[in-house]
Amino acid sequence: MSSRPFLRIDNIHKRFGPIIASDGVSLQIDEGEIHALLGENGAGKSVLMSMICGMVRPDEGEIVYKGVPVRFNSPREAIRQRIGMVHQHFMLVPNLTVAENYILGRGSAFRVINDIDKVHAKIRELSDRYALDVRPDALIEDLSVGEQQRVEILKALFNGIDLLILDEPTAVLTPQETDRLLTLMRDLVADGKTVVFISHKLDEVMRVSDRISVMRDGRVVNTVSVDHTDARGLARMMVGRDVGMELVRSAAAPGRLVLSVENLICRSETGLPAVRGISLGVHAGEIVGVAGVSGNGQSELALALSGLLPVDSGRVVLNGKDITGLAPARINAHGFSHIPEDRHKHGIVQSLSLSENTILQRYDQPPFAARGMLSRRAIGTHTRDLIKRFRIKCHNENQRIGDLSGGNQQKLVVARELARNPDFILVNQLARGIDIGAMEFVMEEMLKQRESGKAILLISTELEELFAICDRILVMFHGEILGELPPDRARLEELGLLMAGKTADHSEQPTLAG
C-alpha cells in the first residue's frame, strides 16, 4: 500500500433540484486498497461514485485521479481512464449475450461484427484467470443475479481497469456468493487493482476492507482503518448516535394457528411458475421468517396471500376461514395486514396526503365516514395520532406523502397496517430503503405486535433482519420451502446452502425450532 493519493476527491458538491446529494465531500483512496464506503440509504454514496465514473457531473469540487485533475463527461471517458463501476442495477442488456454486451458501444458504430470469436477467447481467458465461470455466449436473461454480477465485474476487467467501484454488490447474493465475491476483491487487489466498495452492511465491510469511510447526509464523516474500529463504532458514525444493536425479546410462546397455507401454487405476472406448492403455518405470538435470494417466488407468495395475484391451486386459511382467491379488500376485512415490498406500487398513493393514505382501506367505515361523506376531523385526528406515535417526520397530515423520505413513508405504512389491529401481519422487506434508526424502530414495533399475540410472516432478503426478530426461518428457493432453521447465526452456512438450493446434507440435522 503506497501513500501516493491514487484518487482524491476534494470538496465535491452536487444538488438535484432541492435535494443536496453531496455537501462538500472529501475523500482519499490509496492505490491497491479495498476502501469501503459505508452509509445509510440516501447518505450520498452512490451519487459520489457516479461522479467518479462519469455518470453524473459534480457542481463544484475537484477529482484528482493518478495525480491529474479529471472531469469526465461520460462513463466512456472514465472507462478510458481505466475506471470501472458495477452498478447496483446492472448495465447489462438482457436480450444480448455476454460477449455482445461487452462490445456494445466499442469501435465504429457501423462496423460489421466479425471479431466475436476473439472477444469470446478473451472473455474465457479472463474468466479462467479469476475463476468467474462466465460463458461468453450465454444470454444475460438466462443468468441468475449472482452470475450477472460476475458478468459485470468481468466486463470491467475486459475494458481494463485500475479502479473498480462496486455499488452494493452483496445486496443480491447468498452468503456463499458473498464470500466468493469478497475473495475475488482480494484477488483483484493482489493483482494491483484498487477497489472501492459501497455497502451498508457492517459485517462484510469489517471483513474485507482495508479502510472504511463513513458517509452521512452527503458528507464523509470519518475515514478509519479497519484495525481501529468495530461494528458498533461504525454504526454510531453512520447514524450519528448510539444504536442498540441487539433487540430484547422474550421466548416464543406460539398460540393458536392463525394463518395456514396448504400447497399453494401460483404463477408470476408474466405467467411463469413462481410458487410451486408451499405449505406453512403461522401461530399467534410468533414471527416466522422467509429467507431467500430475491426472485425465488417470495414476491408472488406475498401477492398471492394478500389477494393481489390469482392462486392456481391450494388453500389459504385465516382464522379458520378460507380466504383463497378473495379480493384484497375482503381479505383485509378478515384481520389481514400487508406491509408490501414495493410500497410505491402496493403501499401508498404518492400523490395523496398522509391522511388520505392512512384511510385507504377504511375510508368508507366509521369514524372516517358518516352518511357517505368523509369525516375530515376524524381522519385528521387519527393521522396526527399515528404521526406522533410512530415519529413520522412531516410538516402536517395534509402533506403529499410522496414528498416524505422513504423511511417516513414506510413508517406510515407500518403505522396504518398496525392501527387496523389485525390478527395476521404479512411483511415483505420490512426495512427496505429505510435508515438504521427507523429500522430499529419498526423492528421493535414488530416485536411489540408479537408480544400482543399477533401472527407475523416476515419475508426478507436481509438475513440480519430475520435473525434479529424471527422465531424460526423458512428458506425459499425456486418457489418451494426447502427447510426450516432457528434464527441462529451459527447455522448461517446451512442457511446459505439452502438459499442456493442445496439440500443434500441438511437431513442429518433436525431442523425444528421453538
Place this chain on the structure above:
Amino acid sequence: MDDMMFFTFLAALMGAAWRLATPLIFASIGAVFSERAGVLNIGLEGTMLVGAFCGFAAAFATGSIPLGLLAGVGGGMLFGLVFAFFTITIKADQIVVGAALNLLGMGLTAFLFRTYYVSTGKGIEIAQPVHIPWLSDLPFLGEAFFRQNLIVYSTILTAILATLVLYRTAFGLTLRAVGEHPKAVDVAGRNVATYRYAAVMVGTGLAGLGGAFLTLGHSNQFVEGITSGRGFIALAVVVFARWSPIGAFFVSLLFGLFYALQLMLQAQASVVVPYQVLQALPYIMTIITLVFVRGKGAAPSKLGQPYEMR
C-alpha cells in the same frame, strides 16, 4: 379440368398475395427497426399515405418510377422526423403523436391530391413485371412467383439486408440494446436519442416506400386513404412476427394471402357471401391472429417509453 382450374386459381392467388403483401413487408420491417429501439410509431398509416402521395406526385411530374420511390421514402422520413422530434426530443407520448400524425397524413394527402391532381384524372405508368428467362415461363411456378415487378422482388433483399444489419452489425446490436436497456447503451458511450432517431428514420422511410408501392407498383393512381389500414396491420404483423425482420416478411405474406383471397373470391360467381364480408377478411384475420398470438414476452421491454438522460 377442375384440377387445372384450381391450379390456375392457386398460382394467381400466390402471385397476388406477394404483390399485396409488398407494402406490408416494407412497413413492418421498418416497424421492427423502430420498435426494437423502443419507439412505437402508430403513425405508420399516415406515413404510408404520405409515401404513397409523394411517390405519385414525383412520378407524375417526372415520369420516373425510381424517382417516385425515392420521393416516397423521402416523404416518409420527413414525416418520421416530425414524429421523432416530438417523441424523442420533446418526449411527448408516442401514441398521441402517432395518432396525430395519422390524422395529419390523411388530411394533408387528401387536401393536396384534391387541390392539384384530382381534376387531371390522369394516372401514371406503373412498374411492369420483369420477365425472367425460363423461370417466368415455368408452368404454375412462373405465374405464382416469377411474374412480379422489381419492387416486389426487392422485398426479399430488404428482409435479408434488415436481418444482417440488425444481427450482424454494431449498429443493429446497439439498436436492439436501446429498446431493452437504454441506460446500458448510454453508459457504454452511445447516444440513445441518435439511435432512436435513426430507427424511426429507417422505419418511416420503409413505410413511405411501402406506401409508394401502392401508387407506383400496384394501382396507377393516388386515392384518398389508399393505404386502407395497412399501416395498422403492419403493427400487428410485427407482433405476430415477434419483432424479427424475416418473420415480418412471412407474416406479411400471410396477410397478403388474405387480401388476395378476398379479391379473388369476390370475382368468383359461385361465392355467395356478401362482398363486404370478404373485404373485411384481412382485418378480421388481424384481430384473430392478435388474439391467438402471445408475442408479449418478445416485445422490447422499453417499447413506447421515452428515455430520460441523466
